[in-house]
Amino acid sequence: MFYRRKISGIVVLFLFLVTPLLIMLFDPGAGHLQESQSFCPFKMLTGLPCPGCGMIKSMVSLYRGDLAESFRNHLFGPLLVLFFISALFVMTVELIRGRNYKKRWLYNMKLAYGTAVLMGGYHLVRIILFVTSHSFGEILQESIWF
Amino acid sequence: MQIIDNIPEFRREPVVVLLLGFITCGFYLIYWNLQAAKVFNALAGREILSSVVAVFAGCIWPVNMYFFFIVGRDGLPALDERIGMPPRDQSILLMLLGFFFPMIAAMIVQSEINKLYK
Numbered sequence: 001m002f003y004r005r006k007i008s009g010i011v012v013l014f015l016f017l018v019t020p021l022l023i024m025l026f027d028p029g030a031g032h033l034q035e036s037q038s039f040c041p042f043k044m045l046t047g048l049p050c051p052g053c054g055m056i057k058s059m060v061s062l063y064r065g066d067l068a069e070s071f072r073n074h075l076f077g078p079l080l081v082l083f084f085i086s087a088l089f090v091m092t093v094e095l096i097r098g099r100n101y102k103k104r105w106l107y108n109m110k111l112a113y114g115t116a117v118l119m120g121g122y123h124l125v126r127i128i129l130f131v132t133s134h135s136f137g138e139i140l141q142e143s144i145w146f
Numbered sequence: 147m148q149i150i151d152n153i154p155e156f157r158r159e160p161v162v163v164l165l166l167g168f169i170t171c172g173f174y175l176i177y178w179n180l181q182a183a184k185v186f187n188a189l190a191g192r193e194i195l196s197s198v199v200a201v202f203a204g205c206i207w208p209v210n211m212y213f214f215f216i217v218g219r220d221g222l223p224a225l226d227e228r229i230g231m232p233p234r235d236q237s238i239l240l241m242l243l244g245f246f247f248p249m250i251a252a253m254i255v256q257s258e259i260n261k262l263y264k
Contacts, residue, residue: 012211012212012215016208016212019208040207041246041247041248041249042168042171042172042249045168046168046171048171050171050172051171051172051173051175051176051204051205051206052172052205052206052207052210055206055207056207076205076206080202080206080209083202103196105198106196106197106198106199107193107196107197107198108197108198109197111197111198112180112197112198112200112201113180115198115201115202116176116177116180116201116204119176119201119202119204119205120173120176123171123172123173123205124173127171
């Protein structure tokens with residue numbers, strides 16, 4: 001059971017890290033990713049960005065070596081990649097050594113609420129900037145309805 | 147939040163979860179994930195869902211896929227056992243729903259959580 005869980009965790013983390021790489025490899029050209037219709041169901045329906053919108057673009061920009069663009073697409077993109085790589089490393093070591101390490105901070109409620117406030121604040125700022133910099137028609141064009 | 151039999155009470159109409167998710171532009175899902183993680187951790191009697199990961203899952207693809215995968219693999223079987231039903235593994239279904247329609251996945255999980263309080 002231990003090994004099964006660790007291996008499935010490692011596979012999932014690996015896929016998370018590799019998916020943007022595949023998108024990057026099959027991206028037909030510069031700007032395509034920015035201009036094409038988002039697959040986010042929230043954005044498709046409303047035209048507004050969801051809290052996770054821009055994450056894949058951010059990861060792709062990071063893999064291309066453009067850190068500034070990566071932060072512009074999503075502030076937490078590079079941090080998420082770092083988190084995934086760290087988690088992948090820890091899980092691999094756990095698998096090799098056959099034991100679990102304590103990760104108390106992952107279950108710390110204060111840290112969780114702090115992160116929630118940070119994420120929520122970032123999303124709020126992003127929505128305000130998006131709404132103020134786009135007309136109603138432009139917002140609708142981001143959705144699938146126009 | 148009320149505590150029922152050591153399980154935090156988190157009862158909502160599934161459609162309210164969907165509507166609040168949309169109306170609040172996804173903010174509500176951050177809160178919802180945190181509360182759902184508390185319920186499933188209490189049900190399993192151990193920390194199966196990290197609260198920090200739950201927050202990330204409310205905001206960020208693909209962490210939400212991982213969140214719903216764990217809910218389906220460990221959370222819902224624990225819930226099934228608690229209400230006396232045979233445990234079901236819905237990890238793949240929920241993970242796919244988490245990818246395409248996270249708000250629908252949250253609705254389904256909420257309807258399962260509500261069974262606890264009947």
